[in-house]
Every structure is written in structure tokens, then in C-alpha cells.
Amino acid sequence: MKNSVKKLFIVIFVIFSIFVAGCLQSNQTSENSAPINLVKMSGQEMIQKLGTGEIAGFIMWEPYPAIAVTKGLGKDLILSGKIWKDHPCCVIAYDEDWYKSTNNSDEILKRMALAQLKSVEYINNAKQSDSPDHEELINYTMQFGGMTDPAAANLSLADVEFVYNTNIPGTTTFIKNIQDFGIFDMGKWNQSGYKNASDYANSLVTNNYVDWAINNKDADFSGISLQEPVNVRYGYLINDIHELPFYIGWQKGYYKNLGINISIGEGAPFQNGAFEMQKGFKSNTIDIGSLGIPPVIIHRINSNDFSTDDARVGVIAGMNNEGSVIVVSNNITSLKDLSGKTVGYPGPGTIQHVLFLMAAEKEGLRVSN
Amino acid sequence: MKIGEKKKEVVINLLSLVGFVLLWQIILILTREGIFSIPFIRLRDIPTPVETWHALIGSMFTRIYGPSLTYGIYNHVFASLERVIEGGIIAFIIGVPVGIGVGYSRIIGNIFNPIIEIVRNMPPMAWIPIAIFIFVSGGSIFIVFIGVVFPIILNTIQGVRSTDERLLDAARTLGASESKIVTKVIIPSAFPSIMTGLRIGLGVGWMAIVAAEMVIRSPVGLGYFIWNMGDLGRYSEMIAGMIVIGVIGYIMNISILLLQRRFIKWED
Amino acid sequence: MGRLVLESVTKKFNSFQALENVSFEVADGEFVCLLGPSGCGKTTVLRLAAGLEAPMGGNLLLDGNKIEGVNKECGFVFQEYALFPWRTVKENIEFGPQAKGLNKNECDRISKHYIDLVGLNGFENHYPKELSGGMKQRVGIARAYANNPKLLLMDEPFGALDAQTRNLMQGELLRIWEKEHISVLFVTHSVDEAVFLGDKVVVMSARPGKVKEIFDVKLPRPRIRTSLEANIIRDKVLKSLGMEIKLAMKDQ
Ligand SMILES: Nc1ncnc2c1ncn2[C@@H]1O[C@H](COP(=O)(O)OP(=O)(O)O)[C@@H](O)[C@H]1O
Ligand SMILES: [Mg+2]
Numbered sequence: 001m002k003n004s005v006k007k008l009f010i011v012i013f014v015i016f017s018i019f020v021a022g023c024l025q026s027n028q029t030s031e032n033s034a035p036i037n038l039v040k041m042s043g044q045e046m047i048q049k050l051g052t053g054e055i056a057g058f059i060m061w062e063p064y065p066a067i068a069v070t071k072g073l074g075k076d077l078i079l080s081g082k083i084w085k086d087h088p089c090c091v092i093a094y095d096e097d098w099y100k101s102t103n104n105s106d107e108i109l110k111r112m113a114l115a116q117l118k119s120v121e122y123i124n125n126a127k128q129s130d131s132p133d134h135e136e137l138i139n140y141t142m143q144f145g146g147m148t149d150p151a152a153a154n155l156s157l158a159d160v161e162f163v164y165n166t167n168i169p170g171t172t173t174f175i176k177n178i179q180d181f182g183i184f185d186m187g188k189w190n191q192s193g194y195k196n197a198s199d200y201a202n203s204l205v206t207n208n209y210v211d212w213a214i215n216n217k218d219a220d221f222s223g224i225s226l227q228e229p230v231n232v233r234y235g236y237l238i239n240d241i242h243e244l245p246f247y248i249g250w251q252k253g254y255y256k257n258l259g260i261n262i263s264i265g266e267g268a269p270f271q272n273g274a275f276e277m278q279k280g281f282k283s284n285t286i287d288i289g290s291l292g293i294p295p296v297i298i299h300r301i302n303s304n305d306f307s308t309d310d311a312r313v314g315v316i317a318g319m320n321n322e323g324s325v326i327v328v329s330n331n332i333t334s335l336k337d338l339s340g341k342t343v344g345y346p347g348p349g350t351i352q353h354v355l356f357l358m359a360a361e362k363e364g365l366r367v368s369n
Numbered sequence: 370m371k372i373g374e375k376k377k378e379v380v381i382n383l384l385s386l387v388g389f390v391l392l393w394q395i396i397l398i399l400t401r402e403g404i405f406s407i408p409f410i411r412l413r414d415i416p417t418p419v420e421t422w423h424a425l426i427g428s429m430f431t432r433i434y435g436p437s438l439t440y441g442i443y444n445h446v447f448a449s450l451e452r453v454i455e456g457g458i459i460a461f462i463i464g465v466p467v468g469i470g471v472g473y474s475r476i477i478g479n480i481f482n483p484i485i486e487i488v489r490n491m492p493p494m495a496w497i498p499i500a501i502f503i504f505v506s507g508g509s510i511f512i513v514f515i516g517v518v519f520p521i522i523l524n525t526i527q528g529v530r531s532t533d534e535r536l537l538d539a540a541r542t543l544g545a546s547e548s549k550i551v552t553k554v555i556i557p558s559a560f561p562s563i564m565t566g567l568r569i570g571l572g573v574g575w576m577a578i579v580a581a582e583m584v585i586r587s588p589v590g591l592g593y594f595i596w597n598m599g600d601l602g603r604y605s606e607m608i609a610g611m612i613v614i615g616v617i618g619y620i621m622n623i624s625i626l627l628l629q630r631r632f633i634k635w636e637d
Numbered sequence: 638m639g640r641l642v643l644e645s646v647t648k649k650f651n652s653f654q655a656l657e658n659v660s661f662e663v664a665d666g667e668f669v670c671l672l673g674p675s676g677c678g679k680t681t682v683l684r685l686a687a688g689l690e691a692p693m694g695g696n697l698l699l700d701g702n703k704i705e706g707v708n709k710e711c712g713f714v715f716q717e718y719a720l721f722p723w724r725t726v727k728e729n730i731e732f733g734p735q736a737k738g739l740n741k742n743e744c745d746r747i748s749k750h751y752i753d754l755v756g757l758n759g760f761e762n763h764y765p766k767e768l769s770g771g772m773k774q775r776v777g778i779a780r781a782y783a784n785n786p787k788l789l790l791m792d793e794p795f796g797a798l799d800a801q802t803r804n805l806m807q808g809e810l811l812r813i814w815e816k817e818h819i820s821v822l823f824v825t826h827s828v829d830e831a832v833f834l835g836d837k838v839v840v841m842s843a844r845p846g847k848v849k850e851i852f853d854v855k856l857p858r859p860r861i862r863t864s865l866e867a868n869i870i871r872d873k874v875l876k877s878l879g880m881e882i883k884l885a886m887k888d889q
Contacts, residue, residue: 035438037588054505182434185603274600303602305413307401348600360436368438368588535719542687542713543733543784557723635723635764
């Protein structure tokens with residue numbers, strides 16, 4: 001008995017020494033390169049914590065950067081277009097299970113793409129300050145983005161480029177980066193059977209629906225509306241100005257006029273794309289939804305069981321390019337200044353995560369996440 | 370005879386662990402073959418023990434991918450333990466004197482009891498939202514503190530109050546002053562209870578820290594790790610992290626028990 | 638010195654009359670045994686003498702001074718030993734000297750003396766849980782003596798021991814008492830023990846606790862347990878007590 005106690009003590013001592021060694025080791029790495037610490041939080045928290053100085057900056061989708069800047073809590077350091085010009089961002093995706101179990105799913109998706117095209121056209125017109133629709137657009141923007149300040153709405157719109165086209169080369173680049181940054185579960189990647197990034201991108205993205213939408217963009221809605229109106233459970237991200245086209249199409253009745261009744265899916269709006277993929281698409285509570293392309297890329301690999309279509313989604317249209325911003329407190333002048341400091345982000349595997357890593361890579365900085 | 374029985378018990382314990390792992394593997398294989406399923410539960414997402422093992426090994430140490438530095442489970446364990454130990458020390462420093470005061474003096478008891486009785490019924494998790502807002506840093510240490518301090522206070526009170534009356538009488542007739550009685554009789558006599566309180570408290574604190582780290586974000590900590598892995602859909606790493614949490618909690622409990630046995634040689 | 642005098646002591650616990658008009662005396666250096674059925678208030682008498690309880694009426698005097706508050710000039714030996722389990726034999730014995738603020742050397746000297754006296758050499762660093770009942774009570778006695786008391790109060794100290802150890806301990810106690818020669822008030826419910834040990838046997842009766850009869854035991858020491866004189870006294874005491882036991886039983 002006494003002996004076994006002694007042995008256990010030795011074991012505990014050894015474990016303890018390992019921890020101490022671990023502490024020293026982790027301290028060393030942080031001293032050598034002083035990584036920027038990414039910490040997950042909601043957009044509200046980012047604004048609040050930037051104000052109190054708990055974080056030195058954040059990377060987030062609009063409108064949070066615009067709100068922080070108009071409140072004078074911080075300033076834009078890098079617009080995501082500076083990290084990667086015209087990078088794809090949010091997209092419209094459908095759930096594979098829904099696709100297979102719905103007989104006219106192709107027809108529905110074509111009309112989803114068309115509604116997107118129409119919304120984007122509306123926004124791009126109304127964005128001009130002399131447009132008669134401008135005030136209406138600003139109101140929609142404030143409603144969807146949860147803003148009270150028209151200046152913030154204007155500012156957030158300026159950073160976002162609304163699109164409807166799919167972007168296979170851009171998707172390929174994202175896949176490569178996600179691979180390089182060690183985000184894929186390599187076991188799952190090997191199971192997936194994709195040969196390389198562009199093989200995966202091609203299987204993920206379908207151009208047909210947007211092509212159809214372009215061909216029918218001048219057609220009268222009543223002529224191409226679905227015979228039998230269908231119900232679609234839609235998922236989107238909370239207060240994300242990138243997905244404003246969805247809100248416009250919904251509010252202005254584009255979907256309805258094309259025979260699609262939008263109902264908001266259970267759990268929507270989601271805190272981030274990872275949630276939408278796992279709690280929405282995978283749980284089959286979402287048929288179609290908009291979210292960042294990286295969560296789609298990541299979860300179709302990591303969260304998937306390749307014997308089923310659980311986490312399998314397809315991308316049918318773009319939503320926006322660019323539109324994320326690294327906002328910092330006023331004393332920060334470069335990304336380097338963030339070394340050793342804490343920076344808010346919406347979570348691992350989000351587009352902001354990947355963009356921030358790309359920005360850091362350019363400057364030779366290290367990011368802990 | 371006794372040693373033989375002990376060995377038998379250890380063998381049964383090990384067999385039960387092995388059996389559990391085997392059952393886990395078999396259920397998952399059957400699930401993936403489509404033979405077995407439970408409604409409303411996505412068993413398919415659960416990794417097998419083998420996958421979990423690989424994930425554990427693969428994520429044990431810090432990995433660097435280009436600009437990305439991903440801390441290993443190793444660092445997360447250390448960060449969480451550090452918080453638990455810090456919160457535990459603060460709780461000990463505050464909890465023991467309060468417990469002794471309340472247990473010893475009726476007046477102090479009447480002052481503190483209403484607060485203790487109400488606050489101790491608020492679980493540590495209930496403090497997380499307020500901790501997020503009021504603490505610039507160290508919110509998770511505060512959560513641990515809340516988890517540890519009440520078991521320490523309550524066990525100290527109980528230890529003080531269950532001090533053998535005859536020992537108090539003995540000390541009095543031996544000429545001990547009231548302060549000597551507290552330091553030389555009540556505290557030593559309550560010491561095993563205090564240690565028990567510390568052990569139970571650290572158990573609660575360990576669970577609380579993991580919950581707190583899921584909400585009060587800092588870049589390292591086991592709670593943060595499993596949440597992150599969940600966000601990335603890396604379920605095998607997530608389960609590996611959960612197992613590490615369980616094992617560390619177990620080791621912590623056993624270590625304090627052994628320390629207690631080691632240093633309280635006089636106890637039956 | 639060490640003369641304990643009880644003058645018409647009464648004690649009530651709520652409405653329960655535990656002691657009524659208890660009067661007797663323990664002369665300096667005298668060994669007095671207090672005998673009576675259980676529940677008659679023997680322990681209560683000791684606790685009053687130790688100042689752990691206060692009387693409702695009457696007086697308790699030690700060397701002419703009224704006992705008020707804890708009586709630090711007495712040593713108490715408890716039936717269940719009441720040793721500090723976290724203290725070794727040596728540390729238990731040193732409790733009193735330490736409480737008095739004596740320095741380490743003095744404490745060492747005192748504990749060494751009493752460890753020798755009670756024959757616990759080699760067990761200095763043992764914890765109580767490692768000792769037999771007889772050894773524990775030796776520690777209890779040594780601890781009480783170490784405080785240099787005028788009066789030793791012993792509450793059925795050998796009650797939990799087997800007959801053989803008990804006899805041995807009685808002899809040991811007398812040996813120590815003769816060496817240190819202080820007054821002893823010894824509670825027991827064994828007539829044999831009372832007659833073997835005491836210079837005087839105070840027999841108490843129950844409900845309420847009263848002194849029934851006091852016997853002088855004028856036998857030379859060392860006493861022989863089976864001597865004729867001892868038997869005669871034992872017989873008297875038993876008779877006095879026997880009636881009492883019957884009465885007490887009727888009450889219940
Ligand atoms: N603290 C107390 N409160 C109430 N009753 C008590 C208390 N102490 C003793 N008694 C009662 O007083 C009586 C005498 O007790 P005690 O002196 O212990 O008897 P003895 O030692 O002769 O067996 C018993 O009936 C007991 O129940
Ligand atoms: Mg008694």
C-alpha cells in the first residue's frame with residue numbers, strides 16, 4: 001500500500017514536471033514571435049471591448065466596422081480588398097438532402113439566383129447617393145444590420161461589393177489557403193476523394209443557375225414564376241450586411257413573385273457560418289442559405305460523413321466580394337503593432353479568420369488561434 | 370488475501386475501461402455501416418476511439434502552419450490548470466477564514482450566513498454572463514473562485530462545528546486561551562474537512578473553468594479548445610479534449626486525496 | 638496544596654435537577670473516589686470542579702478560592718482519552734506547557750519527564766491512533782500532570798480498558814500519584830476500583846444526585862485486592878450502592 005502511494009507520487013511528480021516544461025515551452029514560443037491572439041466574440045462584444053481597450057482590434061463583417069468607426073472607437077486598418085482584391089465572400093448554398101428530396105429543386109435554385117441578381121442590381125443602383133431609391137436602401141440597411149446611424153449604414157455599404165456571380169478560381173484559392181493553414185481534418189480530406197483544390201472547387205460550385213438567371217434577367221416575373229409556390233427554409237447570418245441582397249429580395253417580394261415563399265429556418269439568423277453549417281444544413285433545418293464560403297469549404301470536409309449527404313452543400317450564386325475590415329484602436333498604425341495583442345474575430349473557420357491569416361502571412365506575422 | 374483482492378479490482382476496472390472503448394468502437398462501426406441508429410442523435414459524427422487517439426496525439430503539441438500557430442492540448446491543459454490553481458488559491462485564502470469565523474462564532478455566522486446561503490445556490494455558470502462584462506481580464510479565474518470557495522467555506526464550517534467537545538474541554542483545562550483553542554484545536558481538527566472542501570471545490574472549479582472558457586474567450590484553455598474544434602467540425606479533437614478534461618479532473622482529485630493522506634498521517 | 642471543597646453544590650440542567658446539596662472534600666494529597674450509578678451526576682461534579690460548568694447554588698473552593706471560570710489548576714483525564722489526534726504523544730503532553738508559553742527547552746524537559754514517568758519511552762513520536770487504549774490513557778494522565786496541577790480530576794479513566802490492563806493501570810496510577818503526590822478526584826462505577834485506589838470513597842445516589850455516604854478506606858498501600866479488610870469495606874460500599882442501584886432502576 002505504502003509503495004503504491006509512493007509510485008503514484010512519482011507519477012504525479014512526472015506529470016507536474018511535464019506541465020512546468022510545457023509552460024516554459026509555450027512562453028518561449030510566444031517570446032520569440034509574440035503572436036497576435038485571435039479571440040472569438042460576437043460583433044457586439046467587439047465594439048464594446050474595443051471601446052474599453054480589452055482588445056486592440058477586430059476583424060469583422062460590415063456593419064460592425066462601420067459602427068465602431070462612426071462611434072469613434074477605432075479606425076479602419078485594412079479593408080479586406082487590400083488583403084485580396086475582389087475576394088469572394090458570402091455565397092448562396094443549398095442543402096444536398098433537400099436538393100435530392102425536392103422534385104423541382106433545379107427550378108427553385110434558378111429562381112433563387114435570379115432574385116439575387118435582381119437584388120444586387122437594385123442595390124448597386126440605389127447605392128448612388130443621387131438615386132431615388134437611396135433612402136429606401138439606407139433604411140433596409142439599417143434594419144438588416146441593426147443600425148441606428150445612417151452614416152454607419154452608408155459607410156458599411158461602401159466597403160461591400162455586391163455580386164451574384166460564382167467564383168471558382170477564388171474558391172480554389174480559398175481552399176488552398178485553408179489547406180495551408182492546417183484547418184482541414186486531413187483524415188477527412190483524404191476520405192473525401194477530391195484530387196486537389198480546384199477539383200474540390202469545381203464539385204462545390206455550380207454556374208448553371210446564375211447562367212439561367214442572366215439569360216432571364218429581363219423576363220417578366222409572372223412569366224417565369226413557379227406554377228406551384230414552394231416553401232423554402234432559409235438561413236443567414238445575423239446583421240451581416242454582406243447578405244443584404246437576401247433581405248432586399250425578401251422585403252421587396254422578389255422571391256415571392258418568383259413563386260418562392262421564404263420562411264426563416266430554425267436557428268437563423270446564425271452567429272457565424274460554422275453554426276449555420278452544423279446546426280442548419282447538417283441538421284436539415286435549412287434548405288437554402290447564405291454564409292461565408294470558408295465555412296462551406298471547411299464543413300463539407302470536416303463535419304462530413306462521406307457515406308451520407310449530411311454536410312454536403314452546393315454553391316449556386318455569389319452574395320458579395322470583399323466587405324470585411326480589420327478595425328483597430330487609434331494608437332495602432334500597422335498590423336505589426338498588433339503583435340502580442342488580442343484581436344476579436346467571429347470564430348475559427350470564418351472568412352475573417354482566413355483573411356486575417358492571409359494578412360498576417362503577407363507581413364510575416366504569427367497568429368495564435 | 371487483501372492484495373489479491375485489490376489486484377482483482379484493478380483488473381476489473383481496467384477491463385471495464387477496455388470494454389467501454391470496444392463498445393464505443395463497435396457501435397460506431399455498426400452506425401457507419403448503417404446497421405445501428407438512434408433517432409435524433411447523429412452518432413455518425415462521433416469519432417471512433419482510434420480516430421480520437423490519433424487526434425489526441427496529433428494535437429498534443431503546438432503546431433505551426435504558415436502564419437497560424439495552433440496551441441497544443443498540452444498548452445491548453447496548462448492554461449486551464451493555472452486558472453484553476455489561481456482561483457483555488459484565492460478561494461482558499463478567503464474561504465478558510467470565513468468558514469472558521471462562521472463555524473466558531475455565532476455572531477460572525479449570523480452576519481455571513483444569509484449571504485452565503487443565497488450566493489452558494491447560484492451555480493458558477495450563472496456568474497459567467499456578469500463575469501464577461503465586469504472583468505477586464507481574469508473572468509474565468511473568478512468563475513473558478515466562485516466554484517471553489519463555497520465547498521471550502523461549507524466544509525470548513527462543518528469541520529469547525531464538529532470539533533470534539535471533549536477536545537475543547539481538554540484544551541481549556543490545559544490552560545489554552547480562546548485564540549490558542551482556535552489555532553491549536555479547532556483549525557487542526559477541521560483541517561481534514563478543509564482539505565475535503567478544497568478537493569470538492571477544485572472539482573467544481575475544474576468543471577466551471579471549462580464552461581467559463583467556452584464563453585470568456587482567451588486564446589488558450591481546454592474549454593476554448595473544444596469549442597474551437599467544434600466550430601471547425603473537428604469532432605475527434607473535440608472528444609480528445611473532453612477526455613483530457615476528464616482525466617485531468619481525475620488526476621487532480623486523486624492527487625489531493627493522496628496529499629491529504631500523506632500529510633494528515635494522524636487521521637484514521 | 639490542592640484542597641477541594643464542595644459546599645451544598647446544586648446544579649440544574651433546565652428543569653432537571655442533576656445535583657442537590659452535594660458536599661464533600663478532597664484533602665490536600667488525598668485520593669478520593671466518587672462512586673455511583675450512572676446518571677447520578679459524577680461527571681457533572683468533575684466538570685464543576687474543573688470550572689467547565691458553573692453551579693446553581695453552593696460553593697466550590699480550591700485551596701479556599703472560589704472556582705470561577707475554567708480552573709487552570711486542575712488536570713482533567715477523560716474516559717475516552719480526548720487526546721489531540723493530530724499531535725504525537727510528545728506534542729500531546731506538551732500542549733499545556735505550550736499553552737502556558739513555556740519555551741521549547743522547558744517543554745522538552747517536561748514531556749521527557751512525564752514520558753519516563755508513565756513509561757512511554759520509544760513512543761514519543763507516535764500518533765494516538767497508533768496506541769492501545771492503555772497507552773492512550775497513559776498519555777492522558779501524563780498530559781494532565783504536565784500542567785503541574787494541584788488537583789487531578791479523572792472521569793472513569795479506565796472504564797474502556799479490559800480487566801487486565803485496568804488492573805495494571807490502577808497500579809501505575811498509584812505509583813505516579815505517590816511520586817507526584819497531588820490530590821485526586823477519581824470517578825468510577827466500579828466498587829473494586831474505588832476501594833483499591835481511594836483514601837476515601839464518596840457514594841452518590843441518583844435523581845437527584847446527592848452524596849449518600851462517605852467511607853474512609855484506611856488501608857496501607859500497597860493494598861492487596863483480596864485482603865479481608867478490603868472485602869469488608871467493599872461489602873459496606875456495595876450495600877450502600879446496591880440499594881441505590883435498585884432505587885435508580887425503579888425510577889426508570
Ligand atoms: N449538558 C447537559 N444538559 C442536560 N442534561 C445533562 C447535561 N449533562 C448531564 N446531564 C444530565 O445530568 C445527569 C447527570 O449526568 P452525569 O454527570 O454525566 O452522570 P454520570 O457521570 O454520573 O453518569 C444525567 O441524567 C444527564 O443526562
Ligand atoms: Mg459520567
